[in-house]
Structures are given as structure tokens and as C-alpha cells.
Amino acid sequence: MKITAAVTEAQGKDFVLQEVELASPKANEVLIKIVATGVCHTDAVARDLAIAPLPAVLGHEGSGIVEEVGEGVTSLEKGDHVVISFAHCGTCPNCLTGHPTVCDTFNPLNFGGVQDDYTTRLSKDGAELATFFGQSSFGTYAIAHERNVVKVDKDVDLALLGPLGCGIQTGAGTVLNRLRPQFGSTIVIYGCGAVGLSALMAAKIVGCKHIIAVDVHDSRLKFAKELGATHVLNGRNVDVVAEVKKITNGGSNYAVETTGVPPVVKQSLNALRPLGTCAIVGVTPEMTIDVHNDIMAEGKTMMGVIEGDSVPRVFIPELVNYYKDGKFPFDRLVKFYEFEQINEAFEDSKNGTTIKPILKIAK
Structure with a gap:
């Protein structure tokens, strides 16, 4: 045809x-x-x-x-x-x-x-x-x-x-399917595009205490606040790692890195508390990581997540129901x-x- x-x-x-x-x-x-x-x-x-x-x-x-x-x-x-x-x-x-x-x-x-x-x-x-x-x-x-x-x-x-x-499933699924944050835990979302904001809304669904959005555009940070971020940080204006540790009293439990920008990836690891977990979903180029200091010495986890680790025929109808209920x-x-x-x-x-x-x- x-x-x-x-x-x-x-x-x-x-x-x-x-x-x-x-x-x-x-x-x-x-x-x-x-x-x-x-x-x-x-x-x-x-x-x-x-x-x-x-x-x-x-x-x-x-x-x-x-x-x-x-x-x-x-x-x-x-x-x-x-x-x-x-x-x-x-x-x-x-x-x-x-x-x-x-x-x-x-x-x-x-x-x-x-x-x-x-x-x-x-x-x-x-x-x-x-x-x-x-x-x-x-x-x-x-x-x-x-x-x-x-x-x-x-x-x-x-x-x-x-x-x-794809995109919205990736952000929401990374939180709901893979990280599965505990109620009252802390999470930082790096990048407030469609993937990051979908992760942010999912973090609100599961009841994270601190949901911190990081971006370099104030307009997107304002929007993140409207969607449920408890704190917003402009990476051009503040020391993100220091601010996250101050807000969370030692670092976040979880992070979702959507930008693929190497310095931001480093921030997402360094702002974790010991035993914290960072999910990488952005397409990231070759970069250098100090495995001992950035990951191993504090028992941190860095993982890659594709398409939100979703089974689409199960997960997409769930997202539709969250949307219909006004939660997503x-x-x-x-x-x-x-x-x-x-x-x-x-x-x-x-x-x-x-x-x-x-x-x-x-x-």
C-alpha cells in the first residue's frame, strides 16, 4: 500500500x-x-x-x-x-x-x-x-x-x-521498575527533559521525601517544582554536590542521570550517600571515573538502565492508569x-x- x-x-x-x-x-x-x-x-x-x-x-x-x-x-x-x-x-x-x-x-x-x-x-x-x-x-x-x-x-x-x-517509559520505569526507592528516601534527577521529568513524577508517586531536580535552565527547574520537585538546583550557579549533601544531610539515596554530560555524571555519583545507587540513562561518551573514590570506597552502585527496564505490555497500561488518576x-x-x-x-x-x-x- x-x-x-x-x-x-x-x-x-x-x-x-x-x-x-x-x-x-x-x-x-x-x-x-x-x-x-x-x-x-x-x-x-x-x-x-x-x-x-x-x-x-x-x-x-x-x-x-x-x-x-x-x-x-x-x-x-x-x-x-x-x-x-x-x-x-x-x-x-x-x-x-x-x-x-x-x-x-x-x-x-x-x-x-x-x-x-x-x-x-x-x-x-x-x-x-x-x-x-x-x-x-x-x-x-x-x-x-x-x-x-x-x-x-x-x-x-x-x-x-x-x-x-520510549522516553516517558524510560524515565518513569527507571524509578518504578529498577531503582524502586523506599518511601521517605531521597533522589536527585539530573536533567529536566522528558525523561528526567518522567522520573521525577514517578519519584513523587512512590513518596520520596526529597526529590531534587538539577538543570541549567531556570524555566525547566520552575516546571520541575510544579511537577513535584521539593528542591531545584541550577548547576551553573551552585555547587551541586555540596547542596545535595546539605539538603539530604549527607547525600542522596538514589540518582537518575539523564544528561550524558560527563561532569554531571560525576556529580551524580559524588552526591550519593554511602550505599547509594545511580541509574545512568543518558547516552554518555567515554569518560574517566575514579572507581575507588567515586564508587567502591563507599559501596555505591552505578547501573545502566534501558527503556526503564520495562515490560511494555504490563508497564504502559499502568502508566495510563496513573495518568487517569491524576498522579502522572x-x-x-x-x-x-x-x-x-x-x-x-x-x-x-x-x-x-x-x-x-x-x-x-x-x-
Whole structure:
């Protein structure tokens, strides 16, 4: 079938809306009419650093309506409202023990440009286009394996839900699934973008005593305060480590580092109290850590967390319920753009004008 998609022709090039061909769903796959899709930093990295094959149709925070189901699909039917999350095999030891975010084939399935059977569904003028995250949601329709598709309530605005498939799931899941802070404990969130603010709202849900937000933009810190931060620190103006230790009487129990900026990563470790834990979710370059003084000497833990260590088909409906109950107001992070404004949306995300852009695809 003919669809309209935002094609990334080459590294660093703007997105261009084009007519492309999308094949029919194969066994265990579904065809989804995309209603909306989030804009994520990972899409920008794929475009600018070519971490996946190009040309491609990127996009990996899609939400939409099931249009057609392939042979063998049992969990979904036409008309279902869905969110599409990351691809995983479903059969490796990590998937089978509830950790599909570290699936043995996570990288080839999400960044290798192919679907679950290692073939593509997208093409233009007879030439293949690479798939991204097993979905390629920057198009009017997408194909995804049913295991990567999450059925959601029809009484919630479907256009809002796409970012639950990646960015918002990452922040909230890091707190709720991996760190699991004790009631009354202390946590510092480094970076007040969509991931960091989602972690902050999750920390409020579990009842952390001190929720400290760190950023370099006063506007974002003000917003963090509105969402539940008990304290905010501008890293340009204060000694973050000293201030955290003062507020928490010795250091935080937990930290979520979303920036990927090496000096901030060091702060997140140094501001922990003994036996504290820091979760790294930002894409961080090579850097130097004094393992003895920064980690081992005080029994600290530094861990990497991917996609919030979530099982999407379990966790995303839980986030929707928190939202419906007024406990997880992630709608306050988003701004909607028309599909034709995709390049503007990416620029606004890059310069900080918008925390979480969402492209409205369906007319």
C-alpha cells in the first residue's frame, strides 16, 4: 500500500515527506494506522550519527489504531487502540525473565533496519528503506510485531500516548521498575527533559521525601517544582554536590542521570550517600571515573538502565492508569505539531523550546 512517510535520505539530512510503499503484515504482525508519534532524542541521533542504516523511516514512539492483523495474531484485533514500543525477540533468557530491554537481539531488531524476520516492509521506487525500532512510526501507517504492540484504553486521548513507548517509559520505569526507592528516601534527577521529568513524577508517586531536580535552565527547574520537585538546583550557579549533601544531610539515596554530560555524571555519583545507587540513562561518551573514590570506597552502585527496564505490555497500561488518576500528568510535557512540521519539532526539541514534541499524523 502507498503511505506518506518522513524519509531520512542520508546522515544529517532534514526529514522529507514522501510517498513510499508499505508491504502487508506477515504472520504475527499488525498494520497500524498511526494517529501520532513522539519525537525522541534517539531519532535525532539516528539521523545525525547514522547509528542505523539509511535511507530509513525513523520514529519509534507511535500510537494508533489496528487496521489489519496478520496470521497468528491473537492478542490484538482491528480497531484496537495501541502504543508501539521497542522490538524484542520474546524468546531469549532476558526476555523470558522479564527484561526485554536487554534482549539478546535488541540492537539488531531496533537499530539494524529490519523487522523481526530480518527483512524490511518499506520501499521507495523498488529500493528498500530501513525500519527503525521495529515500527518506523514517522509514517501514516506502520507494521509491527504483535509482541511490541500494547493495547490501551479507548477513553484516553490516543494522540497523547505514543511517548509512553520510549522516553516517558524510560524515565518513569527507571524509578518504578529498577531503582524502586523506599518511601521517605531521597533522589536527585539530573536533567529536566522528558525523561528526567518522567522520573521525577514517578519519584513523587512512590513518596520520596526529597526529590531534587538539577538543570541549567531556570524555566525547566520552575516546571520541575510544579511537577513535584521539593528542591531545584541550577548547576551553573551552585555547587551541586555540596547542596545535595546539605539538603539530604549527607547525600542522596538514589540518582537518575539523564544528561550524558560527563561532569554531571560525576556529580551524580559524588552526591550519593554511602550505599547509594545511580541509574545512568543518558547516552554518555567515554569518560574517566575514579572507581575507588567515586564508587567502591563507599559501596555505591552505578547501573545502566534501558527503556526503564520495562515490560511494555504490563508497564504502559499502568502508566495510563496513573495518568487517569491524576498522579502522572505527563500531558503537561508535550506540545503537538502537524506531520508537515517535523523538522520544526526536532529543532524545538533540540533548543529546549519544547520538552516532548508529538507529531499528529492522522487527519
